[in-house]
Amino acid sequence: xxxxxxIGLKGGEKMDKGYIEYICSLAKLEYDEENSDRIIxxxxxxxxxxxxxxxxxxxxxxxxxxVNETINVMREDAVMPSLERNxxxxxxxxxxxxxxxxxxxxx
Amino acid sequence: xxxxxxxxxxVHEKILEKEISAKDLLDSVFxxxxxxxDKVNSFITITKEKAHEAANKIDKKIAQGETIGSLMxxxxxxxxxxxxxxxxxxxxxxxxxxxxxxxxxxxxxxLENAGAxxxxxxxxxxxxxxxxxxxxxYKVTRNPWNLDMVSGGSSGGSAAAVAAGEAFYALGTDTxxxxxxxxxxxxxxxxxxxxxxxxxxxAVAYASSLEQVGVLTKDVYDCAIILNYxxxxxxxxxxxxxxxHDNFIEGLKKDIKGLKIGIPKEYYGTGIDxxxxxxxxxxxxxxxxxxAHIEETGLAYxxxxxxxxxxxxxxxxxxxxxxxxxxxxxxxxNDYKDLDDMYTKSRSQGLGEEVKNRILLGTHSLIDKxxxxxxxxxxxxxxxxKEDFDKSFQKYDLLVIPAYPTAAFEIGGxxxxxxxxYMGDLCTVPVNVAGVPAMTVPCGYNSxxxxxxxxxxxxxxxxxxxxxxxxxxxxNASYTKLKxxx
Numbered sequence: 152x153x154x155x156x157x158i159g160l161k162g163g164e165k166m167d168k169g170y171i172e173y174i175c176s177l178a179k180l181e182y183d184e185e186n187s188d189r190i191i192x193x194x195x196x197x198x199x200x201x202x203x204x205x206x207x208x209x210x211x212x213x214x215x216x217x218v219n220e221t222i223n224v225m226r227e228d229a230v231m232p233s234l235e236r237n238x239x240x241x242x243x244x245x246x247x248x249x250x251x252x253x254x255x256x257x258x
Numbered sequence: 259x260x261x262x263x264x265x266x267x268x269v270h271e272k273i274l275e276k277e278i279s280a281k282d283l284l285d286s287v288f289x290x291x292x293x294x295x296d297k298v299n300s301f302i303t304i305t306k307e308k309a310h311e312a313a314n315k316i317d318k319k320i321a322q323g324e325t326i327g328s329l330m331x332x333x334x335x336x337x338x339x340x341x342x343x344x345x346x347x348x349x350x351x352x353x354x355x356x357x358x359x360x361x362x363x364x365x366x367x368x369l370e371n372a373g374a375x376x377x378x379x380x381x382x383x384x385x386x387x388x389x390x391x392x393x394x395x396y397k398v399t400r401n402p403w404n405l406d407m408v409s410g411g412s413s414g415g416s417a418a419a420v421a422a423g424e425a426f427y428a429l430g431t432d433t434x435x436x437x438x439x440x441x442x443x444x445x446x447x448x449x450x451x452x453x454x455x456x457x458x459x460x461a462v463a464y465a466s467s468l469e470q471v472g473v474l475t476k477d478v479y480d481c482a483i484i485l486n487y488x489x490x491x492x493x494x495x496x497x498x499x500x501x502x503h504d505n506f507i508e509g510l511k512k513d514i515k516g517l518k519i520g521i522p523k524e525y526y527g528t529g530i531d532x533x534x535x536x537x538x539x540x541x542x543x544x545x546x547x548x549x550a551h552i553e554e555t556g557l558a559y560x561x562x563x564x565x566x567x568x569x570x571x572x573x574x575x576x577x578x579x580x581x582x583x584x585x586x587x588x589x590x591x592n593d594y595k596d597l598d599d600m601y602t603k604s605r606s607q608g609l610g611e612e613v614k615n616r617i618l619l620g621t622h623s624l625i626d627k628x629x630x631x632x633x634x635x636x637x638x639x640x641x642x643x644k645e646d647f648d649k650s651f652q653k654y655d656l657l658v659i660p661a662y663p664t665a666a667f668e669i670g671g672x673x674x675x676x677x678x679x680y681m682g683d684l685c686t687v688p689v690n691v692a693g694v695p696a697m698t699v700p701c702g703y704n705s706x707x708x709x710x711x712x713x714x715x716x717x718x719x720x721x722x723x724x725x726x727x728x729x730x731x732x733x734n735a736s737y738t739k740l741k742x743x744x
Contacts (some may be wrong), residue, residue: 178605193615197568200564201569201623201635204562215638221496238360242587243587
């Protein structure tokens with residue numbers, strides 16, 4: 152674990168329960184204190200794995216997000232067939248007045 | 259001989275000759291399902307009524323003299339992460355237990371339009387995350403060759419259904435080996451197409467830049483038939499390539515004299531079972547006897563494929579699965595304080611442990627302070643891996659590697675040998691990182707009678723060469739082909 156500093160955790164930061172709580176909040180997943188040691192171990196193992204890539208100098212290598220290096224696909228700005236509202240709503244857990252119902256987001 | 263034991267092209271001949279109807283085929287397959295499904299657990303949903311309605315329509319069309327296409331009236335199965343209109347598509351997850359797509363995935367739609375009869379949706383590891391189908395929310399699929407063994411994964415239900423005679427072929431998806439490894443475990447053919455060759459529209463995305471929809475079949479000829487329907491541009495998928503593909507049947511029977519086959523040494527190291535090595539060695543002799551040249555080679559960046567694959571796959575998963583928020587569709591926790599709490603509770607209750615862990619690792623790879631060392635680094639090394647494959651294909655027409663280091667492992671057993679586990683990933687994931695096509699072809703059995711598979715890997719859009727070589731091998735293999743005894 153001594154090389155961890157090279158791959159993310161900088162001086163003063165720790166891979167601790169607080170960090171797990173933080174990434175859980177980003178991923179919108181419940182933080183489970185009991186489970187957090189296990190997650191810490193998983194992340195540490197993953198980082199050791201990722202560390203392997205530091206062996207390769209990639210300064211002059213361009214990123215490859217998609218093997219076909221696709222570009223933006225454009226089409227005419229024309230109305231195309233789409234699904235009916237009532238069909239879309241069939242899968243929504245909560246609906247009201249022909250809309251998908253969500254909780255209040257403005258206080 | 260039972261109808262369900264035949265291949266797609268064999269039953270097609272019988273339909274052409276009017277020896278049998280679509281209904282006869284369906285009856286045979288559903289009889290088989292009644293007998294073996296309780297043991298194998300291939301399906302999450304069986305669509306018997308819809309299948310009968312569809313078969314009736316096909317039989318009427320045939321009676322009216324309509325031209326009979328290769329897929330018309332023939333029962334098939336679809337992995338449960340491929341959207342099927344009005345039929346539940348759960349992805350093996352509690353999160354999507356009641357999700358009924360209002361549209362078909364393009365890959366399935368093409369087959370349905372050609373008269374394919376879907377008989378059900380197959381079991382899988384939750385959202386494609388796993389390699390044994392033990393990670394499904396619903397059930398564990400068992401290997402038709404030995405019910406104590408896994409069927410592989412994540413397309414384990416599709417592989418088991420085809421091997422058990424419950425379907426003539428099945429659609430699957432392959433993000434990091436999810437078609438090729440279960441095909442190997444179940445002794446059938448499995449094709450992961452070139453990235454961009456088959457539309458991903460309506461296939462529930464796990465790692466968008468790695469995965470493709472593909473097919474699991476009883477033999478190579480059947481695979482070629484289906485690829486002819488699946489391949490081709492789809493304007494609904496921006497990653498779908500707009501290029502003309504070969505007719506895969508036409509080239510199938512050409513010889514393979516002079517074909518150059520590379521054997522990358524990195525894929526035959528410690529961890530690969532001796533019985534697997536020996537089966538492939540025998541297969542290579544068959545290729546040689548057919549006029550192919552075999553040569554040892556290397557893929558220098560192979561070992562880096564694994565971290566690259568995991569970082570990319572989990573980063574894309576953490577982003578893709580943000581859509582599983584319990585609002586527009588999917589599981590919704592009833593008891594919550596506010597919107598944030600609703601997201602968190604719905605996702606935490608609806609998703610399984612493995613999926614949540616992988617989302618967290620993906621989130622960890624993408625956060626600002628790790629981005630450079632993780633995701634950004636991985637996509638740069640990805641270019642080197644792709645170039646490594648490109649270079650290799652300047653010299654060789656095909657690469658041959660094991661489909662998996664071992665035959666199927668025990669249910670609940672996991673692989674204890676770390677080297678074998680490492681090689682398991684190494685055999686399958688580099689192909690997805692490089693976006694090249696690869697096919698699992700059965701090449702023998704181990705001492706326990708379990709199937710062994712090899713992979714033929716081709717250059718991007720080089721499927722025709724893979725199929726030609728696989729077909730030549732299949733017809734000249736020295737081992738005796740068996741069927742699972744169920």
